[in-house]
Amino acid sequence: MLIDTATDDVDGLAVWDWAEGCELPGGTFAIDRLGVGHRSETWLVWSVALWAPAVLKAARPHQIHHPRAVKSLRRETAALSGNLHPAVPRLLADGTDEAIPYILVEYVDGPTLADELEDNGLLTGPEAALLGAQLLPALMALHHRGLAHLDVKPDNVVLRDGRPVLIDYGSARRLGSEQPAGHPVGTEGYASPAQEACEPVSAAMDLYSLGRTLAEACGELPDSLQLLLAPQPNSAEALTALADAAGELRPWPEWLRA
Secondary structure, three states: OOOOOOEEOOOOOOOOOOOOEEEOOOOEEEEEEEOOOOEEEEEEEEEEOOOEEEEEEEEEEHHOOOHHHHHHHHHHHHHHOOOOOOOOHHHHHHHOOOOEEEEEEEEOOOEEHHHHHHHHHOHHHHHHHHHHHHHHHHHHHHHOOOOOOOOOOOOOOHEOOEEEEEEOOOOOOOOOOOOOOOOOOOOOOOOOOHHOOOOOHHHHHHHHHHHHHHHHOOOOOOHHHHHHHHOOHHHHHHHHHHHOOOOOOOOOOOOOOO
16 A cells, blocks of 8 residues: 555665555556665656656655655756756656655666676776766756756766766755755765865866766776866866767767867
8 A cells, every 4th residue: 555664674764665566646656666765765666647667756754744855856856847958867747745745757777877887897088088978968957057966976877778867866956055054965975075065056066076976987087087176167168078088989079069
């Protein structure tokens, strides 16, 4: 049943105990749980309307009345609503006002970059640069709408037919907004020094995290791409540098400039 719960093995708190085939919010049916976060959990579901798989992200049982759980889901709807970029998943439904707050998002089929690196080893420098050249425009589109992702890392990059898609927008914040005092947003090791210092949200934070992700992907960030880790990188210059570093893998003609 929809209200059945169990206990998470990691934090000992409640999770939904939805059996395969159970009818879920948004006109969907449960297939499998994909992951459990602090405030919400993520499920692979079957959408009847689309007759295709989708991803349901729902507040955990003990969080359904917590305003921060709803706020986190609404950050994702703000980031995904109206998106046209192919490296960002589509928002399919906004159920944040429902009894069990949820969002329904396009399912991106493929391994994460973290899994790919673990299974097949490091990328070459040009391959990593190509990856960055495909991800940075998605971040720039988000920045153009006044938002930053704030959690770019290999676990949040899914490779769909070899092309990266950036997922998990629960940490997204408005550019210029304040971070919680003493509680920086993002993941240690990928967050910039400014982000870890809880400075106001900036686009530069995403470029730094992208740089750290690419460095992990190929072992060491080439000198030509070190500008991603600069305090105030220029997105257009970074995009040009990534395309140039991709060499023969360059994803657009040389005469095109950002």
